[in-house]
Amino acid sequence: MTSIGRAQRTPVGCLFLLSLLLLTALNLFYGHRQKLQQDPILFPLRSSAFTTTQVGNFSVHLHWHPLKRSDRFPSIEERVKLYMSNWYLPCNQSVKYSITYENETWPSIAIHDSSTNTTNVFDSMLYYHHTFLLHRPTVRDCARTRDEYAKQGELFTHNRIRFRWAMQTYCTEAMSMLNFMNQLDSNSKNSTTPVLAFFGDKNALQTKQIPVFAKFRAASTQFNIQQVTEEKSCNVSSRLPLKTAYYQDEYANKLSPIIWYLNTVRHWNTLPGALRKDVAWDQKMNRAFFGGDMTGWQNYTNLKTDYAKCQANTRCRFVYEHATSKWMDVRITSHLGLLQNDTIH
Numbered sequence: 001m002t003s004i005g006r007a008q009r010t011p012v013g014c015l016f017l018l019s020l021l022l023l024t025a026l027n028l029f030y031g032h033r034q035k036l037q038q039d040p041i042l043f044p045l046r047s048s049a050f051t052t053t054q055v056g057n058f059s060v061h062l063h064w065h066p067l068k069r070s071d072r073f074p075s076i077e078e079r080v081k082l083y084m085s086n087w088y089l090p091c092n093q094s095v096k097y098s099i100t101y102e103n104e105t106w107p108s109i110a111i112h113d114s115s116t117n118t119t120n121v122f123d124s125m126l127y128y129h130h131t132f133l134l135h136r137p138t139v140r141d142c143a144r145t146r147d148e149y150a151k152q153g154e155l156f157t158h159n160r161i162r163f164r165w166a167m168q169t170y171c172t173e174a175m176s177m178l179n180f181m182n183q184l185d186s187n188s189k190n191s192t193t194p195v196l197a198f199f200g201d202k203n204a205l206q207t208k209q210i211p212v213f214a215k216f217r218a219a220s221t222q223f224n225i226q227q228v229t230e231e232k233s234c235n236v237s238s239r240l241p242l243k244t245a246y247y248q249d250e251y252a253n254k255l256s257p258i259i260w261y262l263n264t265v266r267h268w269n270t271l272p273g274a275l276r277k278d279v280a281w282d283q284k285m286n287r288a289f290f291g292g293d294m295t296g297w298q299n300y301t302n303l304k305t306d307y308a309k310c311q312a313n314t315r316c317r318f319v320y321e322h323a324t325s326k327w328m329d330v331r332i333t334s335h336l337g338l339l340q341n342d343t344i345h
Helices: 015-036 076-087 136-142 146-152 164-184 222-228 264-268 271-276 306-312 314-321
Strands: 052-055 058-061 095-102 106-113 118-122 131-133 196-198 288-293 328-334
Touching: 076 222, 106 131, 118 131, 136 164, 164 264, 288 314, 306 314, 314 328
Parallel strands: 288 328
Antiparallel strands: 052 058, 095 106, 106 118, 131 196
């Protein structure tokens, strides 16, 4: 394998790389769970003495909800399977990798799959909708706040980061992941386990037989999750793809990423609002809820009517089709100026 500048070759045979990455991912999940379980709000039923928890100036009434965790959410094992899907099992695959360096500084990773005789190279440049190698100095720079940036100025990694302020929340949580991995790697100061990540809203499905961390994957079913987390799903040449909502289009036969906590400020910052509206379990509606803007790429230039524009937009079409359902309460929260009136709301 040829590299630019100095090259540090780190061959890993067959199982070792995948086993190392997947065991790391499992430890990350279970270690994070232990931290969460110390939070009396997220896991309040560890003590029978809890009946009401004060959160700021409002209360969460714990006795209004099922006492058994199994009655409320999947088990920890089921949740880890849900997050890891294709990568829950360390299947026997012939994968080797080497770390190379460009200009003595910037690392990239070359991954060779001998079962398909293909090699893929991932650099450590941080930008959206791109699978890349997490490089600690670059991620640390990216995670800096605006105040820190103003005081410290540009670092040597500055030009390795695209869309800095949009990436900052991703990098903060990616940095937490790398710090926790240091604890897993025999308490080393700098973990040597390579980690690939994918930032942004685009689907991170891929054909490459290597695990990637991303913030989401397409929806699937419990049956499909079970299929890819059973021992029989392992194949010498490739893993069994997880069947998702995208399985019938161009994403068919591609592997799902590992779901991780990324950009949570954007997606979970309204969670306290849900706690403020705590409702007794037996008073909750047996109904699915959805609300969202008409986001997503679509060319509306030749679409003249609101109906045509709505049908061209996946979210709007979904709301239109299920507007009268007794099992779903679905809304378009903003049409972003695309429609002439608000009837679709």
